[in-house]
Amino acid sequence: ETLDKGLEKSKTSFFGKLSKVVAGKSKVDDEVLDDLEEVLVSSDVGVNTTLKVIERIEERVAKDKYLGTDELNKILREEIASLLSETNLGEETEFTVPQDKKPYVIMVVGVNGVGKTTTIGKLAYQFKKQGLNVVLGAADTFRAAAIDQLQVWADRVDVPIIKQSMGSDPASVAFDTLQSAVNQNADVVIIDTAGRLHNKVNLMNELTKVKRVMQKVVEGTPNDVLLVLDGSTGQNAFEQAKQFTAATEVSSLAVTKLDGTAKGGVVIGISDQFKIPVKYIGVGEGIEDLQVFNKFEFVDSFFK
Numbered sequence: 427e428t429l430d431k432g433l434e435k436s437k438t439s440f441f442g443k444l445s446k447v448v449a450g451k452s453k454v455d456d457e458v459l460d461d462l463e464e465v466l467v468s469s470d471v472g473v474n475t476t477l478k479v480i481e482r483i484e485e486r487v488a489k490d491k492y493l494g495t496d497e498l499n500k501i502l503r504e505e506i507a508s509l510l511s512e513t514n515l516g517e518e519t520e521f522t523v524p525q526d527k528k529p530y531v532i533m534v535v536g537v538n539g540v541g542k543t544t545t546i547g548k549l550a551y552q553f554k555k556q557g558l559n560v561v562l563g564a565a566d567t568f569r570a571a572a573i574d575q576l577q578v579w580a581d582r583v584d585v586p587i588i589k590q591s592m593g594s595d596p597a598s599v600a601f602d603t604l605q606s607a608v609n610q611n612a613d614v615v616i617i618d619t620a621g622r623l624h625n626k627v628n629l630m631n632e633l634t635k636v637k638r639v640m641q642k643v644v645e646g647t648p649n650d651v652l653l654v655l656d657g658s659t660g661q662n663a664f665e666q667a668k669q670f671t672a673a674t675e676v677s678s679l680a681v682t683k684l685d686g687t688a689k690g691g692v693v694i695g696i697s698d699q700f701k702i703p704v705k706y707i708g709v710g711e712g713i714e715d716l717q718v719f720n721k722f723e724f725v726d727s728f729f730k
């Protein structure tokens with residue numbers, strides 16, 4: 427029920443608009459489809475994904491000849507779940523830490539302000555609750571505040587953090603962090619990185635170097651590159667996903683701030699467009715407010 431609560435705004439808005447679309451209508455006609463398109467786009471599902479959904483519904487209307495509006499919710503739900511299936515495999519997709527892959531290294535990327543530090547803190551807390559030893563690495567050395575904020579979370583969760591002074595080489599921090607994790611036989615390493623998008627080549631070079639140095643310490647790392655996106659920023663989140671996927675190989679997504687937005691549809695669009703699974707969603711500022719993304723629950727929360 428926390429998911430329902432967290433997604434209250436997305437839910438009421440999306441569902442509210444959806445019920446208006448079919449109000450007083452007995453069948454799915456062009457007008458209903460046009461209105462539906464508008465609802466999806468305004469919920470930030472994204473134009474491409476919206477058109478895909480509409481096309482699929484049109485096909486079903488054509489096949490069934492007469493499609494009642496009662497069935498629209500059901501069909502919409504099936505189509506959205508099927509779009510998400512292509513990236514999320516229908517399972518809960520939280521990070522699992524194989525014992526033969528210790529330390530399991532997660533490199534976290536994303537621009538400032540999206541909730542990167544908060545997500546790292548919440549993740550560390552979840553791992554710790556599972557009995558795993560976590561080490562944080564403050565490789566966002568561009569801003570002093572980033573290091574300080576990560577320290578605050580390290581203290582709160584009570585996990586070690588490896589850091590250097592502001593302006594030091596991020597790759598060197600990553601190296602120290604992995605070395606320390608190996609020495610203390612840690613299970614999980616979470617590395618924060620700077621997300622300055624103003625220079626794509628620099629971003630790419632920096633992330634590539636950080637990865638290369640990690641591999642020197644532990645082969646095959648990072649095991650995951652987690653991109654954090656702010657779900658309340660709609661099209662900006664799409665743009666950031668585009669830039670980061672061009673700069674580095676992103677393997678999973680965390681979409682934050684879904685508690686404060688009427689635009690939860692962004693999760694559907696981004697997952698569909700980039701074919702990268704959404705692993706976590708942020709539904710608040712608290713330490714517990716990170717949920718493993720479950721597509722069935724997510725889609726259902728819109729239609730309940």
Ligand code: GDP
Binds near residue numbers: 537539682707709710
């Ligand atoms: P960073 O610059 O990307 O590291 O961003 P921070 O982690 O410092 O977060 C920026 C702001 O967003 C802070 O005030 C966080 O409390 C807030 N925040 C992060 N995640 C969420 C979320 O899921 N929901 C809400 N409501 N706020 C969040």
